Amino acid sequence: MSRNAIEVRRLGKSYKDKAVLDGLNLSVPAGSIFGLLGPNGAGKTTLIRILSTLTAPDEGSASIAGYDVVADKKEVKRSISLTGQFAAVDEVLTGEENLRLMCRLSGLSAAKTSERTAELLKQFDLETAAGKRAKTYSGGMRRRLDLALSLVVNRPVLFLDEPTTGLDTISRRALWEMIQKLKQQGMTIFLTTQYLEEADELADLIAVIHGGRIVAQGTPEELKARVGGEVIELRNGRDELIRSIPTSGGLADIRQSMNELAVLYPPDTRIGIRKPSMDDVFLALTQEPSTKKEKEVSVS
Numbered sequence: 216m217s218r219n220a221i222e223v224r225r226l227g228k229s230y231k232d233k234a235v236l237d238g239l240n241l242s243v244p245a246g247s248i249f250g251l252l253g254p255n256g257a258g259k260t261t262l263i264r265i266l267s268t269l270t271a272p273d274e275g276s277a278s279i280a281g282y283d284v285v286a287d288k289k290e291v292k293r294s295i296s297l298t299g300q301f302a303a304v305d306e307v308l309t310g311e312e313n314l315r316l317m318c319r320l321s322g323l324s325a326a327k328t329s330e331r332t333a334e335l336l337k338q339f340d341l342e343t344a345a346g347k348r349a350k351t352y353s354g355g356m357r358r359r360l361d362l363a364l365s366l367v368v369n370r371p372v373l374f375l376d377e378p379t380t381g382l383d384t385i386s387r388r389a390l391w392e393m394i395q396k397l398k399q400q401g402m403t404i405f406l407t408t409q410y411l412e413e414a415d416e417l418a419d420l421i422a423v424i425h426g427g428r429i430v431a432q433g434t435p436e437e438l439k440a441r442v443g444g445e446v447i448e449l450r451n452g453r454d455e456l457i458r459s460i461p462t463s464g465g466l467a468d469i470r471q472s473m474n475e476l477a478v479l480y481p482p483d484t485r486i487g488i489r490k491p492s493m494d495d496v497f498l499a500l501t502q503e504p505s506t507k508k509e510k511e512v513s514v515s
Contacts, residue, residue: 250418355386
């Protein structure tokens with residue numbers, strides 16, 4: 216595989232008169248976890264459909280492991296695995312039967328099917344539930360089985376489209392550990408997520424897509440540094456957030472903001488200072504210009 220597992224150049228896609236992707240560029244280094252963030256309708260799903268050969272672009276180019284997604288579809292398909300937003304398992308079959316079926320459909324021999332099924336059941340902590348029907352699985356178990364099914368055949372690039380949607384905190388973190396282990400095995404992982412904490416925790420690089428374009432790209436720390444220094448938070452007597460204000464992090468800026476707030480809010484208002492989060496980055500990069508002011512939350 217080349218140094219970059221995924222290359223996208225000036226990619227464009229429109230539906231009717233609306234440009235969903237507008238000259239989009241990005242590069243994903245091989246062996247990394249790449250997080251793609253963006254509001255609904257920003258073009259995330261369209262980009263994944265193009266990269267997985269399900270949709271053709273109108274203009275520009277994209278390649279996976281050096282193969283063009285239009286000219287080399289067969290090679291691209293042999294290079295990728297894809298796990299969608301919802302677990303695509305057969306609920307009537309057991310976990311083991313799901314894996315065996317996928318192995319045979321992927322062309323593995325009977326002997327290799329048994330070997331690979333056992334490996335995946337162990338890798339994704341499903342051995343004790345192997346003989347149970349998938350419909351009895353918890354949400355976290357289903358997602359682990361779904362991910363295992365997508366990895367029956369080892370491929371260098373894995374697309375994860377919001378893999379932890381609907382999972383509780385414990386199940387989500389368990390899946391995070393498994394994703395990190397896949398990276399340690401040399402796999403390139405392209406992740407879309409609605410959980411900003413997830414991107415911050417997992418991704419080596421993050422890109423923010425807005426209006427069909429990449430508006431920022433970098434490591435989590437680089438993106439948070441773009442927002443500024445410390446963020447001032449105001450909370451009421453019930454510990455509810457009523458306002459957050461980004462600052463440069465300098466003493467003079469913080470002092471001026473505090474003096475202004477002291478006039479505007481009652482004496483029992485609590486003030487805290489924290490480092491910028493991915494939430495701050497997301498809001499700063501995706502809010503429309505008319506609303507790109509300090510974030511305020513109304514509390515009744």
